[in-house]
Amino acid sequence: MADRRVLVVDDEKLIVKGIKFSLEQDGMTVDCAYDGEEALNLARENQYDIILLDVMLPKVGGFEVCQQIREFSDVPVIMLTARGEDMDKILGLEYGADDYITKPFNILEVKARIKAIMRRMDGRNVEANANRVLEGGDVRLDCEGRRAYVAGQEIGLTAKEFEVLELLMLNPGKVYDRENLLKIIWGADYPGDVRTVDVHVRRLREKIEPNPSEPHYVRTKWGVGYYFQA
Numbered sequence: 702m703a704d705r706r707v708l709v710v711d712d713e714k715l716i717v718k719g720i721k722f723s724l725e726q727d728g729m730t731v732d733c734a735y736d737g738e739e740a741l742n743l744a745r746e747n748q749y750d751i752i753l754l755d756v757m758l759p760k761v762g763g764f765e766v767c768q769q770i771r772e773f774s775d776v777p778v779i780m781l782t783a784r785g786e787d788m789d790k791i792l793g794l795e796y797g798a799d800d801y802i803t804k805p806f807n808i809l810e811v812k813a814r815i816k817a818i819m820r821r822m823d824g825r826n827v828e829a830n831a832n833r834v835l836e837g838g839d840v841r842l843d844c845e846g847r848r849a850y851v852a853g854q855e856i857g858l859t860a861k862e863f864e865v866l867e868l869l870m871l872n873p874g875k876v877y878d879r880e881n882l883l884k885i886i887w888g889a890d891y892p893g894d895v896r897t898v899d900v901h902v903r904r905l906r907e908k909i910e911p912n913p914s915e916p917h918y919v920r921t922k923w924g925v926g927y928y929f930q931a
Contacts, residue, residue, distance in 0.1 A: 705729045705819065706748065710740040710766070711755040711781060720753065723808045724815075737761025744770050750822075751815055754798075756782040756789065764796045771797035775847065775860045777818045781806075790893065794900045797859045800891070817888050822860070835870040837931035840909055840918055842867055851909050861886060862905045865898075869919060869929035878926035902927055 707724055711717050712735050721731040732747065734740040736759040744752065744766075752770070756763040767778050780793040780801040793801050800814055833844040839852040844867060849858045858866065864886050869877070877885075879895035887897065906913040920930055 705750040705815075706732070707815070708732050708734065708740065708743055708747070708749045708752045710734045710737075710753065710758065710763070712736060712757070712759055713755075719808060720811065723812065727812065735759075737763065737766045740766050741769055744774065744776070749776050751777045751779065751818060753779050753781055753811070756780055756784070756793070764792055767793065767796040767798050771857065771859060775858065775863070777822065777860055779811075779814060779818070787896075791896060791900060794897055795904070797904075799859070799861055800887075801893075813890075817890065821864075821888065835867065837870055837873060837929060838918060840866075840870070840931070842870060849909070856908050858905070858908065859901075861901050862908070865901055866905055866909070866919070866929075869927065873929050873931065876922045876926050876928040882927065898927075 707729050709717050709720050709731055714735065717733050717735070721733060724731050732743055734743055738760045740754065740758070741761065754763050754767060758766065763780060767780065770776065770778065777799045778797065780798045781804060782789050782793070782801060783804040790801050799818065802811060802814060835842040835844065841850040842848075842863070843850070847863060849856050849863060849866065865882065868882075868885060879898045882898045883891060883893070883895055887893065902919060903913075906916050906919055909918055910916045918929060918931065920928055922928060
């Protein structure tokens with residue numbers, strides 16, 4: 702956890718202060734923003750390992766901030782929300798968030814989620830050293846550079862979208878059920894449900910498929926799960 706750089710975005714300064722103090726105790730560098738505009742400026746100007754982003758923000762709302770960040774970065778984003786309704790959680794995932802935590806939260810939970818994401822990112826980087834390139838049809842994944850291409854044109858995938866596609870392309874034709882995908886990509890301790898997988902697959906199809914409503918690459922085996930076919 703040491704030497705990580707984190708951006709904490711919340712208009713409640715006491716919450717920001719508490720998170721900042723706790724993360725700095727673990728050796729992390731913490732930047733703070735108190736509205737959406739400030740958050741976007743910092744995200745553009747700096748390289749962060751993770752962003753904690755409140756949903757309800759002045760000037761620019763958290764969902765819009767997340768969506769704009771996804772236009773230029775695949776940094777992991779954890780949404781912080783005071784509302785626990787399922788729709789808010791799904792909206793966060795639709796806009797490119799990697800995880801969400803409902804307020805009020807225990808700082809130990811926040812740190813555990815950050816550590817889980819960092820472990821996955823570190824493992825991903827170790828695998829990338831293999832300098833692996835995956836290709837199927839017009840889809841090409843540069844696993845070291847974490848870049849995706851369709852018909853030679855680079856497309857922007859979030860960290861989770863990339864990981865889902867990478868797993869499926871590593872095992873073409875193998876069907877993964879939604880529960881298994883959730884466990885592999887998000888971890889066994891992830892509190893969300895299989896709708897998280899469906900949201901990310903839908904977003905992935907919108908980016909790589911010529912016709913997302915009739916997917917050619919990321920296919921569905923009805924009643925079972927998803928698989929990749931070139």
